[in-house]
Amino acid sequence: MSGAVHINTAELFLAGQDGSNMMGSPLGVCYPTTTAEVQNAVRWARSKGVPFIARGAGTGLAGGAIPEAGSLVICLTKMNKIRSIDANRRSAWVEPGVLNADLSRQTSREGLHFAPDPSSQQSCTIGGNVANNSGGPHCLSEGVTSAHILSLEVVLPSGETCTFDAETSLFDLRGAFIGSEGMFGIATAIEVRLVQNPPHVATMVVGFASVHDGALAVSAIIAHGIIPSALEMMDAPITRAVEEYVHAGFPLDAAATLIVEIDGLEYSVIDGSRQIREIVSLFGATSFQVAETAVERARIWKGRKTAFGAIARIQPNYYLHDTVVPRKKLAEVLSQVTAIATQEQLQVMNVFHAGDGNLHPILMFDKRVAGVMDRVHRAGAEIVRVSLEAGGVLSGEHGIGLEKRDFMRWMFTENDLLFQQKLRSAFDPDGISNPHKVLPRGSGCSDTASIPPGSWI
Amino acid sequence: MSISSPHFQFVNEEDLNTCVNCGLCLPHCPTYRVTGEDIYSPRGRINLIRSVKHGDMELTKEVVNSLDTCIQCMGCEPACPSGVQYHNIISPVKTEIHQRRYWRDIPLRFGLYVVSHLPLLRLLTRIISVFQVLKAVPKRLQIPRVPFRRQQLLNYPHLSREKEVILFTGCVMDAWYRNVHEDTITLLNALGYSVVISGDEYGCCGALHEHAGFTKTAEKIQGNIPRSTDNATIIVNSAGCSASLKKTFKDSHEVLDINEFLYRHISDLHKLLIHRKEKVIIQEPCHLRHVQGISLEVTELLGIAFDVVQLDDDGLCCGAGGSFSFSQPEMANAVRGRKIAEITRVIESISPDSVRYVSSANPGCLSFLSSSAINIEIQHPVTLLKQSLR
Amino acid sequence: MFKNAVNFGGAVEDLQKKIAISNSINIVGTNSTGVASNESEDEKLKAPAGIISYEPDELMISVFAGTEIHEVNIELQAAQQRIVIPDWGTIGGAVATRRNGLRETHHQTLPNNVLRCTVIAADGSLYQAGGQVVKNVSGFDLVKLLVGSWGLLGLIVEVTMRTEPLPQVSQWVKSAHPQAREQASKLYRPAVETLIEGVTYLLLEGHQNDVEQQISLLKGFALCEMPSLSHQYQYQNLNFLSQGPVRSIERGIRKQFDPTNKFNKKIAAQRNLLT
Structure with missing residues (x-):
């Protein structure tokens, strides 16, 4: 079969x-x-x-x-075995179809977990995390997937198999492969790094009277020298949508809600939470709650991580964006995003990794309305434009895929792209592994055929 | 833009539109879990139904198989952040598919006929029990060991009209698991309630028929259930039936699953039960957890008398699914295999032989799990609680 | 219009011109690795030095690759910050040789802290990898490839790095006891855990009370200074030859990036990567 x-x-x-x-x-x-x-x-x-x-x-x-x-x-979903867990070395060999959340579940007895925690972690596979160099709320302190992969067993586009790790090559082929969106071959086994579960965690939910205040508080926390384990923001509409679903006790009257989590050893958590509390009140926090139990904490994160799905409660279709801007530009870019949505008469919600400056504006629409798709496309392009103008990048964690491929030229010169293509050619000279993604057409790129019908929404 | 199709027109377009293709349902679907194939997932099935309805796809045998293999455990519904009402989508589809192939479903129809005719069910139960003694019942029928003799139910005299409840005895529960009824009555008496046995006139509730897509038969059965003038609460100790009867009696009677009812008396139970220092794993019936939203209640109840060990699988289905294990044995066995592997993993992560019981509050799950190769005692929570009475 | 392109000034342009016409180039910083070529026909080139921009609030610094690390550290210390590279040689040298220092086991090793590199290619053109934000990668991760590329893929002229706040307390401890590593496994994520010549060294960082509490969990450990390392310790991967398909890819990359074997011929030859 x-x-x-x-x-x-x-x-x-x-x-x-x-x-x-x-x-x-x-x-x-x-x-x-x-x-x-x-x-x-x-x-x-x-x-x-x-x-x-x-x-x-x-x-x-x-x-x-x-x-x-x-x-x-x-x-690769049938390749879903955890081959081995080495609790002493804090690592595990897994097949690419293992679900992200399952791995952490299986290692919880050893007090360990796999740090990347994208919102889809219940469903997404480790192989997919490797392909997209996935992030998640906790990569603010833990780093993205690339920081958690030790070695890869890969089937190359040539049909040969090999292993990429720290010892067997001069160039960091492991690092180059991660995030290559399936264009350098197929990872068939992955050695992941496991990290210790934190002994102390404090999860705070902070309300603000404006998105602007919230964004300034984010910059201030980091500038103060505190690196929380996660620092997320949700605006009022999305907070209301998820509260209806999870009942986590998010402040419904706040214009912006921050989820700030700090973990580690006892005193750093106590001291860190105290400092965070002082900073947010300085920036006009209107409410401040600390989750008391693991259940409350789980509910807050469930709310955050299922936020984008909850949108269907408001509009049948959505387009979730993913760009990164410098933290100090958060407030400015967010107000530009709102202006863009207003201009195109679309509803927009924001739920994102504020600590990384990783925006996720969500445009909501009903695709059955005539002409709405053009407006969505225009707004999407504008959001990319303002993010890049602010000194940001195209994608934080969702990857380029087909969606952002043609925006790559907005960020990179032809020569920058040429060298990305050179790297691709070294792995896949014939361009048969997931062709026509990531690199824009006609950039001296060997992938020249047409794009799949109906692409880009 | 799409042409009309002769299929699935009863499925509401708005229900289909709610799905945004995010895939967060995938790990909560037992058939996706064991196959890893999109065609056996809620997202896949919704996509196929939509395409067939819109005339973009033929109703091919692969599409039919995809829909037939849905257990309707509804594990996807609580997992869905968009609030897709999956039962509204899959139920009319199941009904339509059964209507289209009358003859192929004859064995299933026969089985469902039997359960809705109590004398026949009792007769067959006796025959099966004889054959079981002779070891002549094929294993693939997945029938657990059934009793030859029907236990008499203890019936205490009425203590007071104030504290009177009706115990719904049902069909399979009554024929195969009378001991659970007996334990239920003992527990209820201990809590000071007098119990009226619903008796044979409240036989089958139609849940199995409805679940299998025989909507008309189910409606007929539900229509024939007599509406007692007594307005006492109806207690049901089969999760599938309590889910169904809540709908049937929604205008006339309060219907409570036994777990729900006992949970209301948890402080009394703390006084009545002893702690046994034994470990129990709870297998949560889908109709209890996903459909009725009763989950932590069972944990707390059993927690009075046992050390409860949680399965860490989000209440994934065991594969029984009403008549599913009968009509789709291959998929059902694969799903059960996963559940047993999870039970085994959890037990071994503590220490071998550490767990004494698996508990499940539904006859379908009880019998389906019991007929597997699993080497552990499988009991209804009521039985376990009754055994723990001081 | 929004491209990474930054005007790096005359020094970079001069280097570009030289590289475009040269046949054989040896990239040298302070030669802290000791592997600079002695071939007389090699043109020795060094990246410019100097800090381009430093934004403490963004935890980010951008420098010319020829800047010496101790100069960078002086600048960072004023803002109570640091970068996680051992304090010798140049930034470009550390990046090109993937000099993690003792933090090898921890996730915040050098590759994860380099956000952007600007490189002069073999034809003298300039290309950039990464971006000046924490989640820096869009498209393929050329930064990871460049970190540890030993100058074989071009001359790195600019590096943007992540900085981190200085911890309240930093304390090294050591033990030569055979069970020392088991002891260490009781701790929560020590900043460094390393074994040098049979001695287990741990670096504990963070809140004073936490560090004290962690030390109290250890038996048979003594407080100590940071262990000193021979520079050679860092370059284990240099004398290693890749095999089979891995070597084909490495050769393929070298051929794509430096088709005429212009950069660091000696190292390429050592690694069997001449094309």
């Missing part, structure tokens, strides 16, 4: 979609269970001159998992 390529219309239709609003039309989908089967699939694709694309849970939002027309989807 696992060796077979499925070609029925139902499965092809589903393999053509991910968490974005785009759609591709693959040639077949297969579910390998071993590295050798992945190798066979890649070799088969190679021999037929067919592009291939690795797929995890399909929760990506930038269309990185949308298959090129006529390509083979290699779905």
